[in-house]
Amino acid sequence: MERRKFLTEMGQVTAAACSIGFLASCSKSGDTSTTNPGTGGNTKLTANLSTELTSVGSSKINGNVIVVRTATGNTASSFSALSLVCTHQQCTVAYDASDNDFKCPCHGSEYSISGAVTQGPATVALTKYTVSINDNTLTVS
Ligand code: FES
Structure with missing residues (x-):
């Protein structure tokens, strides 16, 4: 086989293989869309309120x-x-029930019960999550 013809045919074979791989990955992606994204995939915590x-x-x-x-x-x-990750340098904050706030043991940042910064060096609030309640089940997402 002539070198040029060989390279041309190999290029066509490679292109065809890539197309099949691409289509297969599209098909795979389509398969995941059949799952229901609203069935708790984002649930971070649940509690039985009874x-x-x-x-x-x-x-x-x-x-x-x-x-x-x-x-x-x-x-x-x-x-x-809320997230317990301090927004200053990612230490874990502690809930202080007696003061009704959160305190970071690393550099002293404090956050209100709603997550707002009340004392630095942190300048950004704790990440807040959504609470929903269905009958006696509380879900954080
Ligand atoms: S990591 Fe929390 S105050 Fe620095």
Whole structure:
């Protein structure tokens, strides 16, 4: 086989293989779209309100996410859900129930119960999450 003809044919074979791979990846992507994205894939924490978070000031942690009951009643506005990652240099803040705030042990930043900075050096609020309640199940997402 002539060198030029060989290279031309190899180029066509490679292009065809890439096209098949591309189409296969498109098909794979299409397969994932059949799953329902609204079925809890973004859930960070859940709590059973008949047994957990029953008193004002009580809290529950899952990983770097905390939810604190701030008021009576089982409505979303009775809870504050936040990241425990300090926005200064990513230390883990601690919930102080007696002061009703969050304190960072690394450099002294403090945050209100809603996550706002009340003392630096941090300048950015804690990440806030969404609380939803369905019957007695609280979900943070
Ligand atoms: S990491 Fe929290 S104050 Fe510096």
